Amino acid sequence: MMRERGGKLFSLLALSSAAVLAAGGATADRGAGGMSDEDKIEYRKAVYKVIGVNFKPMGAMVKGKIDYDPELFARNAQRVADVSEMALEGFRGGPHQGNTESLDAIWEEWADYRQGTERFQEQAQELASAAQGGAEWPQLKKQFIQVADTCKSCHDDYRED
Amino acid sequence: MMRERGGKLFSLLALSSAAVLAAGGATADRGAGGMSDEDKIEYRKAVYKVIGVNFKPMGAMVKGKIDYDPELFARNAQRVADVSEMALEGFRGGPHQGNTESLDAIWEEWADYRQGTERFQEQAQELASAAQGGAEWPQLKKQFIQVADTCKSCHDDYRED
Numbered sequence: 001m002m003r004e005r006g007g008k009l010f011s012l013l014a015l016s017s018a019a020v021l022a023a024g025g026a027t028a029d030r031g032a033g034g035m036s037d038e039d040k041i042e043y044r045k046a047v048y049k050v051i052g053v054n055f056k057p058m059g060a061m062v063k064g065k066i067d068y069d070p071e072l073f074a075r076n077a078q079r080v081a082d083v084s085e086m087a088l089e090g091f092r093g094g095p096h097q098g099n100t101e102s103l104d105a106i107w108e109e110w111a112d113y114r115q116g117t118e119r120f121q122e123q124a125q126e127l128a129s130a131a132q133g134g135a136e137w138p139q140l141k142k143q144f145i146q147v148a149d150t151c152k153s154c155h156d157d158y159r160e161d
Numbered sequence: 162m163m164r165e166r167g168g169k170l171f172s173l174l175a176l177s178s179a180a181v182l183a184a185g186g187a188t189a190d191r192g193a194g195g196m197s198d199e200d201k202i203e204y205r206k207a208v209y210k211v212i213g214v215n216f217k218p219m220g221a222m223v224k225g226k227i228d229y230d231p232e233l234f235a236r237n238a239q240r241v242a243d244v245s246e247m248a249l250e251g252f253r254g255g256p257h258q259g260n261t262e263s264l265d266a267i268w269e270e271w272a273d274y275r276q277g278t279e280r281f282q283e284q285a286q287e288l289a290s291a292a293q294g295g296a297e298w299p300q301l302k303k304q305f306i307q308v309a310d311t312c313k314s315c316h317d318d319y320r321e322d
Contacts (some may be wrong), residue, residue, distance in 0.1 A: 049207035
């Protein structure tokens with residue numbers, strides 16, 4: 001469901017971008033589809049920075065380094081799920097020239113990369129739903145690890161070490 | 162309401178941070194409260210980058226540079242509202258040393274800066290609610306300008322030119 005929704009939204013974004021290009025709008029007013037390479041790189045880095053900062057305290061709770069705080073965990077899980085919807089946008093139409101650790105394999109194996117992102121989005125949404133729904137801590141820890149595994153999988157294959 | 166919720170969440174974050182510090186957790190596992198100066202700067206830049214990229218196409222629609230796309234507008238309005246909840250976190254406990262355009266006035270006039278951020282959050286939430294609720298385009302344009310005004314107000318006072 002998430003996947004279909006994502007697909008629809010990306011189509012909308014592509015349409016919007018085409019409209020911008022057709023209208024010859026100024027760069028500053030273009031949507032993600034009409035962004036420069038550097039802008040796309042900055043955008044995707046920003047998206048993952050926001051995800052990472054909110055992911056970390058959850059990881060610390062799962063590892064037992066800080067006390068489990070149900071409200072903070074649920075809030076951050078929702079944030080990660082929300083922002084994960086933007087995770088693919090800055091990668092579209094690459095490779096892009098600039099300061100990036102992204103490997104060209106992303107675009108050479110685009111279908112696989114997209115599916116990996118969609119798995120991340122789905123698992124993150126499941127974690128958010130479980131946390132918002134008051135699931136028990138052992139179940140949340142298990143689901144958190146499912147999300148973390150989707151991160152690791154793509155990082156191993158598609159990011160410079 | 163947004164303000165109260167934000168206040169509660171920030172208190173939770175502060176508590177979590179205190180717990181991390183008490184536990185002596187590794188830097189990589191700390192929440193926003195325990196981040197280094199550079200990490201905080203990167204986080205707040207990322208938050209505003211994500212907001213900016215999603216804000217732009219709405220601005221282009223309001224200016225008539227691209228066609229009004231209700232679904233894209235509503236989606237992006239919700240994104241801006243969601244991410245605006247993180248807008249103050251990376252500024253807490255400053256000024257921070259690093260690559261930043263933030264003026265020290267932010268921390269010298271913290272109550273004013275915080276109120277400005279809360280106005281932004283409130284107006285962004287109103288825009289998202291209106292757009293998700295199917296409000297008419299003239300009303301959305303008017304509300305979009307309310308949000309943009311809250312951006313401009315803080316940029317004028319608290320960001321290097």
